[in-house]
Amino acid sequence: MSEVLFYLGAIMIIIGGICDLFGAIGLLRFPNFYVRLHAATVGTIGGAVVPLFGVGFLALGSNFLPHKYAIAGASFVTGIIVLLAAPAGAHALAYAAHKAKLVQWNPKCDHLTEVKKHD
Amino acid sequence: MKKLIPLVIILVAILGLAYYIAPKLPQQTDVRPLGEFYLQNSYFGDYSARSPEVVTSILWDYRGVDTLFETAVFFLAIIGSLTLFRLNKRQEKAAKQKTEEFTGGLTIVVKSVTKIIVVMILAVSASIALHGHLTPGGGFQGGSALAVAPLLIIAAYSKYTLEENGLDKTRALILRSIGLLGIALVALVPLLSGGFIMQNQPVFPAEIDSQLIGGSLIYYNFFEFLAVGAGFTAVFLLLAIPESIFKRFLRGDVDE
Numbered sequence: 001m002s003e004v005l006f007y008l009g010a011i012m013i014i015i016g017g018i019c020d021l022f023g024a025i026g027l028l029r030f031p032n033f034y035v036r037l038h039a040a041t042v043g044t045i046g047g048a049v050v051p052l053f054g055v056g057f058l059a060l061g062s063n064f065l066p067h068k069y070a071i072a073g074a075s076f077v078t079g080i081i082v083l084l085a086a087p088a089g090a091h092a093l094a095y096a097a098h099k100a101k102l103v104q105w106n107p108k109c110d111h112l113t114e115v116k117k118h119d
Numbered sequence: 120m121k122k123l124i125p126l127v128i129i130l131v132a133i134l135g136l137a138y139y140i141a142p143k144l145p146q147q148t149d150v151r152p153l154g155e156f157y158l159q160n161s162y163f164g165d166y167s168a169r170s171p172e173v174v175t176s177i178l179w180d181y182r183g184v185d186t187l188f189e190t191a192v193f194f195l196a197i198i199g200s201l202t203l204f205r206l207n208k209r210q211e212k213a214a215k216q217k218t219e220e221f222t223g224g225l226t227i228v229v230k231s232v233t234k235i236i237v238v239m240i241l242a243v244s245a246s247i248a249l250h251g252h253l254t255p256g257g258g259f260q261g262g263s264a265l266a267v268a269p270l271l272i273i274a275a276y277s278k279y280t281l282e283e284n285g286l287d288k289t290r291a292l293i294l295r296s297i298g299l300l301g302i303a304l305v306a307l308v309p310l311l312s313g314g315f316i317m318q319n320q321p322v323f324p325a326e327i328d329s330q331l332i333g334g335s336l337i338y339y340n341f342f343e344f345l346a347v348g349a350g351f352t353a354v355f356l357l358l359a360i361p362e363s364i365f366k367r368f369l370r371g372d373v374d375e
Contacts, residue, residue: 070254081240084236
């Protein structure tokens with residue numbers, strides 16, 4: 001059981017590294033603010049939350065760490081906080097950019113403006 | 120390509136320097152006499168706080184007055200910013216009323232997430248501060264984390280929501296004063312029973328009900344937590360007053 005947790009955690013940390021790399025490349029190469037925001041969120045959810053949970057599993061599965069439950073608990077709590085905060089932050093950024101009309105873009109459909117027209 | 124050549128040169132230079140210096144550094148094999156003294160007198164001895172977080176016990180025991188003055192510097196900074204934004208009674212009342220351009224805060228997504236996260240931040244900051252004698256952290260760090268909660272509420276809802284629910288500038292200042300007074304009182308208590316100022320053991324018990332509380336460390340941490348969190352909250356509340364209201368104050372519309 002503990003070995004399964006250990007390897008699961010290690011794999012999740014590797015996934016986190018890959019997500020961080022993809023997020024960084026996307027942030028540099030994507031065309032406009034909204035798509036770049038998507039890349040940034042890949043970097044925070046895939047590159048911070050997943051490895052944090054991975055660290056938690058890894059700590060639970062290892063029998064050489066002195067305070068493994070404290071480390072695992074702190075990792076899970078931090079992971080949950082980031083998991084909640086990152087989408088809300090990205091949403092607030094996108095909403096602010098849309099409202100201030102700061103970004104030049106050519107959308108195929110713009111639901112937010114359609115909803116606002118009906119108000 | 121032109122940027123790559125200096126980068127490679129810098130990298131090679133750093134790596135070469137590290138490779139050259141690393142074997143020449145002296146190896147530290149045993150604890151130095153000073154470190155041994157601190158460990159003996161803050162963790163193992165009878166007159167020690169017996170806190171596994173030796174840094175905290177050194178901070179509040181051996182360097183207690185230093186830490187007290189550091190706290191005083193922080194309070195001077197808070198008082199300075201409060202003086203910069205000082206308001207009289209009528210202006211304060213005007214600043215509490217909602218402005219016309221206020222539209223009700225951010226979207227519902229941000230608001231609901233803020234509700235959950237504020238509770239989590241309060242719990243985490245309390246754990247940082249109250250575990251200060253067991254784990255890395257302490258009063259100042261916990262208080263700084265606590266101050267994020269009102270800041271998030273100000274950003275997502277508004278400062279008016281915070282004030283309507285009872286946390287206005289005066290209350291924050293009262294909380295901050297309670298914290299500072301608590302620190303001063305805990306520092307002075309050992310004088311009553313023949314100890315030195317800010318002495319930890321044996322005036323304060325190291326354990327209550329076989330729970331390790333580290334003597335005076337937990338009291339210092341708690342009061343510092345309160346003082347730092349409330350002090351930051353007071354400044355954030357002042358900074359969140361809209362600019363238009365300040366301009367009205369400057370023109371003197373409210374005072375008349």
